[in-house]
Amino acid sequence: MSNLTILxxxxxxxxxxxxxxVLFSHTTTSLTIYDAFAKGIFHFLILPRVQAPFxxxxxxxLRTLLRGDKARAKQLLxxxxxxxxxxxxEIEEEMLDRFGFTWxxxxxxxxxxxxxxxxxxxxxxxxxxxxxxxKKHYNSFHPKLGFFLDIDEVLSWFDAEDSYxxxxxxxxxxxxxxxxxxxxxxxxxxxxxxxNIPTLKAHLQEEFDALAKREKAKIERxxxxxxxxxxxxxxxxx
DNA sequence: GTTCTAGAAC
DNA sequence: GTTCTAGAAC
Numbered sequence: 001m002s003n004l005t006i007l008x009x010x011x012x013x014x015x016x017x018x019x020x021x022v023l024f025s026h027t028t029t030s031l032t033i034y035d036a037f038a039k040g041i042f043h044f045l046i047l048p049r050v051q052a053p054f055x056x057x058x059x060x061x062l063r064t065l066l067r068g069d070k071a072r073a074k075q076l077l078x079x080x081x082x083x084x085x086x087x088x089x090e091i092e093e094e095m096l097d098r099f100g101f102t103w104x105x106x107x108x109x110x111x112x113x114x115x116x117x118x119x120x121x122x123x124x125x126x127x128x129x130x131x132x133x134x135k136k137h138y139n140s141f142h143p144k145l146g147f148f149l150d151i152d153e154v155l156s157w158f159d160a161e162d163s164y165x166x167x168x169x170x171x172x173x174x175x176x177x178x179x180x181x182x183x184x185x186x187x188x189x190x191x192x193x194x195x196n197i198p199t200l201k202a203h204l205q206e207e208f209d210a211l212a213k214r215e216k217a218k219i220e221r222x223x224x225x226x227x228x229x230x231x232x233x234x235x236x237x238x
Numbered sequence: 239g240t241t242c243t244a245g246a247a248c
Numbered sequence: 249g250t251t252c253t254a255g256a257a258c
Contacts, residue, residue: 037239114239135253195252196247196251196252197252198252
């Protein structure tokens with residue numbers, strides 16, 4: 001099976017036949033799969049299943065979708081966005097269970113995707129997993145570079161002027177998006193420039209650890225306050 | 239995606 | 249000398 005079209009194959013397969021190592025969940029219109037090369041601790045892809053009136057080729061990428069019927073595209077993206085909201089809640093529950101706090105989860109498309117078939121990334125913003133090894137991996141998710149297209153931003157194009165919408169829909173991936181992957185490395189949280197990937201990853205890990213500490217302390221403070229309030233309540237009724 | 243490697247950076 | 253990147257080949 002070709003790597004470039006594996007997502008297309010999944011999108012055309014009966015979900016019951018997909019292995020649990022691939023499939024996380026599905027609905028009548030979409031599949032949520034684990035990203036095989038997770039760049040965040042949590043990293044999923046939501047794919048639209050191939051169903052009329054959509055054709056395989058219209059669902060090839062965000063670009064092909066946006067260049068097709070506009071109303072239909074908006075409806076499909078809105079549905080994917082709803083699936084993503086549900087998924088984000090599930091991710092946050094698991095974050096609390098496994099890590100004791102929650103952190104950011106991003107939802108968006110790559111401007112120049114490397115695989116066929118529309119796929120919406122839903123990933124946690126830690127970005128220093130084992131699979132994060134190359135500048136282009138990191139830059140493809142950097143929220144300030146423009147390669148990663150947040151779904152809310154994409155949906156906002158539908159409410160903009162037609163000329164703007166069509167300019168975004170017709171953007172040349174090779175000319176517009178691909179050069180962004182070569183930008184210098186910088187921390188997306190604090191903007192500090194980083195000389196290479198190992199340095200960046202160590203820095204991101206520090207940022208993450210500091211965030212974990214702050215967030216857990218916040219949760220603990222809240223818990224203590226609630227405990228105190230509950231105690232006062234009991235005292236008052238005694 | 240991975241592996242290999244030349245050359246740059248340190 | 250070692251670490252790291254980036255491009256080519258697969």
